[in-house]
């Protein structure tokens with residue numbers, strides 16, 4: 054299994070184009086991981102220990118989930134728990150189907166343990182994804198662990214209609230996720246980051262939170278932030294969102310900034326346009342988590358994502374103020390064993406610190 058994963062998902066060892074390798078991985082998982090026998094097998098290799106935490110009135114068996122962008126079309130939802138994740142986020146989904154930006158649009162900087170992607174929210178659109186999810190529910194192929202939906206801006210929609218664009222996707226997917234993440238922070242869709250501007254943001258949030266309030270069951274709606282906003286701007290965004298009743302934050306999306314490359318191969322990868330994820334993002338992600346935790350006085354849950362690749366980086370994010378975590382890039386570079394390794398490490402640290410559970414570690418740095 055380890056070898057199969059390395060061939061499929063870790064093509065830093067192979068000469069496969071990263072996007073093709075990714076779609077092979079999704080096809081592999083959406084066949085193997087959807088079968089009970091496949092789940093059993095995956096679980097034998099990748100099972101994670103339990104380190105429970107309750108957030109948004111939902112029980113997570115441990116804090117670590119799959120970040121948005123990996124399973125854009127919700128094709129492999131049963132694989133993620135089998136690979137050890139306690140929850141997963143599908144999407145980004147937009148109201149209209151879209152192809153995204155021209156290929157190639159995903160690059161690996163191997164030595165830097167970073168990815169650059171310029172996907173541009175390629176996805177089949179909200180209706181197709183919803184139909185897939187209906188079929189999944191009908192066939193009783195729905196995961197027992199929490200599922201989040203990531204909602205993005207359709208490329209063809211102008212500022213005037215953007216609030217409606219987000220809220221109709223939310224409406225379409227409402228019954229098919231436990232929590233929702235509004236992505237206003239991908240760098241690869243023109244105009245998407247303009248949503249950090251107060252008026253546009255207010256429109257989107259009012260419209261989405263309004264949809265949520267009209268539904269019978271209440272579900273958390275979160276806002277995903279950019280690591281590239283200056284501190285004051287990020288705080289303004291957070292204040293506006295809290296004023297309108299946002300339930301939580303995801304910190305952070307990818308960055309347009311670049312580290313000094315560690316090799317010639319990395320230099321070439323990092324020279325491409327797009328958002329950078331992985332190890333070099335971690336420092337800024339932590340700064341944003343810390344800032345948000347202080348601003349919210351720890352009262353609004355934060356999901357930490359950006360360069361989570363080890364027990365140390367995960368613990369850093371939790372003690373900075375994240376209640377839940379996600380990863381993407383380190384799955385590509387390390388394979389799924391990274392998940393159970395991190396959770397095992399977190400369980401050890403929780404015990405060594407004398408905490409009765411991981412929730413006691415959330416924001417511990419600030420005490």
Ligand SMILES: Cc1cc2nc3c(=O)[nH]c(=O)nc-3n(C[C@H](O)[C@H](O)[C@H](O)COP(=O)(O)O)c2cc1C
Nearest residue numbers: 120121122145170236306330331359360380381382
């Ligand atoms: C190829 C790729 C596609 C992504 N697509 C999305 C997306 O559709 N929506 C979103 O909010 N974030 C998206 N992200 C950002 C990730 O969810 C995450 O915030 C970021 O990669 C940082 O985490 P990491 O350092 O563990 O990779 C994407 C990231 C990558 C690498």
